[in-house]
Amino acid sequence: MNITKRELRKEYRRIRNNLSSKQLTEESNNVCRQICNMDEYIFADAVFVYLSFGTELMTEDLIQSAFRDNKTVAVPKMIDNEMIFGRVMPDTGYAKN
Secondary structure: OOOOHHHHHHHHHHHHHOOOHHHHHHHHHHHHHHHHOOHHHHOOOEEEOOOOOOOOOOOHHHHHHHHHOOOEEEEEEEEOOEEEEEEEOOOOOOOOO
16 A cells, blocks of 8 residues: 555544544643653753644643753744744744744
């Protein structure tokens, strides 16, 4: 079975869009907990994470956990059609980009 990346994204988006708010929150919390228990996270100095939108996996708990764990947190930002990662702080304001 040869499935393209585009088809796979479409299928996962369809699945995500069918989750209830409660299911999305529960699944997001489960993933956050799993990530925070990984050695890669525990021993990392920095965490690179996206800011969730719509029905994407919610990342706010992961970001807050990283701040509590004194990790540097960076998120993607588009500048002139180029994606860069910018450091954020607990009081950083966000804008759609």
